[in-house]
Amino acid sequence: MALTAPGTAPAGxxxxxxxxxxxxxxxxxxxxxxxxxxxxxxxxxxxxxxxWLFLTxxxxxxxxxxYWPALNLFYYSVTDWDGIDLTKEFVGLDNYVRVFTDPRxxxxxxxxxxxxxxxxxxxxxxxxxxxxxxFSTRFSSLFRGILFFPYLINGVxxxxxxxxxxxxxxxxxxxxSWVGVADPPYWLGDPNIVNWSLxxxxxxxxxxxxxxxxxxAIQSIPHELYEAADLDGASRWxxxxxxxxxxxxxxxxxxxxxxxxxSLSVFEIPFIMxxxxxxxxxxxxxxxxxxxxxxxxxxASAMAVVLLMIVLLVTWIQRRxxxxxxxxxx
Amino acid sequence: xxxxxxxxxxxxxxxxxxxxxxxxxSATSAKYLSLIIASVITLLPLSVLLFASLKTAPEYAxxxxxxxxxxxxxxxxxxxxxxxxxxxxxxxxxxxxLGVSLVGTILLGTMAAxxxxxxxxxxxKLVMALFLIATLIPSVTSxxxxxxxxxxxxxxxxxxxxILLFMGTDIIAIYLFIQFMQSIPVSLDxxxxxxxxxxxxxxxxxxxxxxxxxxxxxxxxxxIAVYNEFYAPFLYLPSEGMISTAxxxxxxxxxxxxxxxxxGTIVVIVPTLIAFLLLQRWIYRGLTSGAVK
Numbered sequence: 001m002a003l004t005a006p007g008t009a010p011a012g013x014x015x016x017x018x019x020x021x022x023x024x025x026x027x028x029x030x031x032x033x034x035x036x037x038x039x040x041x042x043x044x045x046x047x048x049x050x051x052w053l054f055l056t057x058x059x060x061x062x063x064x065x066x067y068w069p070a071l072n073l074f075y076y077s078v079t080d081w082d083g084i085d086l087t088k089e090f091v092g093l094d095n096y097v098r099v100f101t102d103p104r105x106x107x108x109x110x111x112x113x114x115x116x117x118x119x120x121x122x123x124x125x126x127x128x129x130x131x132x133x134x135f136s137t138r139f140s141s142l143f144r145g146i147l148f149f150p151y152l153i154n155g156v157x158x159x160x161x162x163x164x165x166x167x168x169x170x171x172x173x174x175x176x177s178w179v180g181v182a183d184p185p186y187w188l189g190d191p192n193i194v195n196w197s198l199x200x201x202x203x204x205x206x207x208x209x210x211x212x213x214x215x216x217a218i219q220s221i222p223h224e225l226y227e228a229a230d231l232d233g234a235s236r237w238x239x240x241x242x243x244x245x246x247x248x249x250x251x252x253x254x255x256x257x258x259x260x261x262x263s264l265s266v267f268e269i270p271f272i273m274x275x276x277x278x279x280x281x282x283x284x285x286x287x288x289x290x291x292x293x294x295x296x297x298x299x300a301s302a303m304a305v306v307l308l309m310i311v312l313l314v315t316w317i318q319r320r321x322x323x324x325x326x327x328x329x330x
Numbered sequence: 331x332x333x334x335x336x337x338x339x340x341x342x343x344x345x346x347x348x349x350x351x352x353x354x355x356s357a358t359s360a361k362y363l364s365l366i367i368a369s370v371i372t373l374l375p376l377s378v379l380l381f382a383s384l385k386t387a388p389e390y391a392x393x394x395x396x397x398x399x400x401x402x403x404x405x406x407x408x409x410x411x412x413x414x415x416x417x418x419x420x421x422x423x424x425x426x427x428l429g430v431s432l433v434g435t436i437l438l439g440t441m442a443a444x445x446x447x448x449x450x451x452x453x454x455k456l457v458m459a460l461f462l463i464a465t466l467i468p469s470v471t472s473x474x475x476x477x478x479x480x481x482x483x484x485x486x487x488x489x490x491x492x493i494l495l496f497m498g499t500d501i502i503a504i505y506l507f508i509q510f511m512q513s514i515p516v517s518l519d520x521x522x523x524x525x526x527x528x529x530x531x532x533x534x535x536x537x538x539x540x541x542x543x544x545x546x547x548x549x550x551x552x553x554i555a556v557y558n559e560f561y562a563p564f565l566y567l568p569s570e571g572m573i574s575t576a577x578x579x580x581x582x583x584x585x586x587x588x589x590x591x592x593x594g595t596i597v598v599i600v601p602t603l604i605a606f607l608l609l610q611r612w613i614y615r616g617l618t619s620g621a622v623k
Contacts, residue, residue: 050529051449058442059457061498066464069475076475083478129368132361145610146369152602152613154558156577160595161375164382164395164588171378171395204372212614236357265468268560272578284470291474292565304471315466 073308076301083297095302105303108286111195111279112263118199119259123252125203126210131240134218144215151208159272162201163188191279198270198280205269210255217248250322257318261311283307376599383407383592390589407593411580415594420576427489427572428556431496435503435552436545443507444533448519461501470561480566491566496556503548510544511537547616550609554617557602573598 077095079088099105129147133140150158165171166187173184187197221243229239267284270276276285283303291300382390384399386406411417446454476495485491514537522532563572571579577598580591606613 048451051445051451051454054441054445054449054529054533055457057438058504059460061438061494062460062464062501065476065479065495065498066467066472067460069472069479070467072475072478073472076478125368129365132365137361137365141610143365143369145606146372148614149603149606150372151617152554152558152606154574154577154598154602155560156574157595157598160577160580160591161379164379164592165375167588171375174395204375209617212617216614261468265470267470272560284468287471287474292477297474297478300474304468304474307468307471311466311468 070308073301073304076297077305078302079298081297082295083291084295088298091298095299096306098299099302099306105286105290108281108283111282112266114195114199115202115263115266115282116259118203119263122203122207123210123255123259126207126214127252130211130214130218131244133215134244135236144212148208148212150205151212153205155205155268156272158201158205159269162197162204163273166197188274189278194274194278194280198273201273202266202269213251213255214248217251218244221247253322254318257314257321260314264307264310379592380596382589383596385589387587387589407589408597410590411594411597414583415576415580415590416571417573417576417594417597420571420573423489423567423570424557424573427492427496428553431493431556432549432552434493434497435500436548438497439500439503439507439548440538440541440545441533442504443511444537446504447508447511448516448537461504465501473561473565477565485566487567487569489567489570492562492572495562495566496552496559500552503552506544506547506551507541510541514540546612550612550616553605554602554613 076088078090078092080091080094081088129143133144137143153161167173168186168189172187176184185193188194225243226239229243234242265284266282267288270280270282271285274280276282276289281289284307287300287303287307290296290303378395381395381397381399384402384404384407385393386400386404389400445451446458480486480491480495483491485494518536518540519532522536527535557573559572560574560578563575564578567575577594580594
């Protein structure tokens with residue numbers, strides 16, 4: 001493919017240059033290829049500027065739309081700003097104290113636990129089917145497609161699909177009546193059940209991704225290992241524990257850590273389906289509501305900073321536990 | 331068989347005992363049974379919605395969710411969803427925003443990747459670290475401050491706000507480009523340089539054309555992400571709709587008309603399904619490389 005590149009010299013001769021990895025960047029070429037030595041200062045300026053000219057756009061947007069808001073979050077979080085007022089009064093750590101003491105704010109942390117528990121089910125299901133499909137199976141690409149497809153569907157569409165499913169007298173209640181459950185609960189109306197329903201929806205949505213990641217990791221295990229195990233008479237169960245599980249421990253660990261961060265920042269499914277009603281508000285929903293409905297930007301910023309800190313902490317732990325985080329799945 | 335007949339009950343045909351064969355047969359049926367159950371759980375919620383979308387309002391009111399529609403070609407609900415649900419506007423807006431932000435992401439991303447992979451300059455490590463740390467910031471919560479920025483720039487309720495946000499938050503694209511660029515031999519750049527090409531010519535004529543496979547992956551990941559994005563258009567473009575928000579607004583006016591909501595939902599899912607069927611291989615590869623950052 002490289003040979004068809006337009007505007008290149010015959011590829012044979014210079015290909016030798018590419019062999020040493022350290023020569024990837026043109027350090028060595030600069031001296032030889034600079035005929036304008038009579039104006040060295042100007043050339044040096046041009047040379048230092050060139051990479052930055054290529055970087056301006058991307059780095060500019062990164063600083064403007066990621067780092068500037070993030071810095072502002074810290075600033076807003078120590079003020080009582082309402083989002084409109086021209087003056088922002090400094091209030092110290094009051095907002096942070098409120099985040100951890102106000103029961104209405106702190107209680108939503110517990111909602112994350114439902115999603116965290118659900119993510120275990122999600123990983124177990126994904127691992128089970130990834131293992132099944134890693135052995136030769138009829139219609140395996142059909143099954144793989146079906147299991148994966150929900151992950152691609154628009155979140156609002158999924159919200160409606162499950163609002164319809166959970167309706168009183170709807171699909172789920174009909175199925176349950178076939179097996180003799182005459183008096184099903186209000187799946188989205190009962191505060192004791194709503195979070196399980198929503199967490200179940202998110203399992204339906206995200207299992208496909210875990211499944212495809214696990215399947216990719218399992219398939220990258222050298223095939224000879226299974227053959228050797230077969231010759232030694234190992235059962236499928238033994239093969240799973242001796243070959244597959246150790247081979248994908250890293251990606252399982254990574255998914256586990258991502259599940260912690262993910263269950264703290266659950267947003268779309270509950271926001272679309274219930275709007276956070278009946279005790280289904282998550283930390284992110286609460287943050288956005290406080291910012292945009294109750295106009296307490298200062299308090300909401302403090303909540304956002306707390307979430308950011310937790311995510312950074314979890315990531316730091318992840319890097320400690322899995323130092324070489326390169327997960328090559330292709 | 332080299333078992334020398336030491337084991338009794340060996341079956342001559344495939345070397346397994348009767349018990350082993352029964353067990354493997356039941357294991358196989360358990361395997362397919364569980365796959366079929368999982369497929370039903372995945373497809374059932376979607377199928378009942380399809381049924382609902384093809385029913386007339388009185389028919390929907392009288393029939394249960396599992397009763398198939400009386401007329402499989404009753405498309406009135408889809409027409410209603412499309413016309414009074416403003417879904418066409420949603421598709422057009424999504425198309426415009428997706429198109430512009432894709433071009434922007436690809437140009438800025440490949441340029442940044444070119445600079446980071448092919449140049450050795452002071453600050454390179456810092457820029458890499460900036461891109462890396464940015465992946466950790468949960469973007470939904472930082473909207474609290476991003477909103478003030480967009481508002482301050484006078485871009486609130488414009489498509490430009492969304493285009494800039496989608497362009498400015500794509501770090502995964504840059505990673506994919508860098509990863510792919512490392513496999514393009516530097517000797518090509520050097521040869522072009524000896525021929526007198528400047529850096530821009532090398533980028534535009536040599537590197538960019540060779541990045542096509544990576545660009546295809548980014549188009550797919552980004553396309554799915556923008557098509558499915560809900561909160562950004564909900565927050566920044568209240569007066570118009572992208573496809574997600576157009577569908578979300580069905581909640582009010584069509585509150586109890588489930589047959590119309592169902593039709594709208596199906597309309598949103600069908601393009602995803604078509605894209606998935608056509609691009610399966612690239613989607614698997616793209617999403618697995620994007621998901622684990």
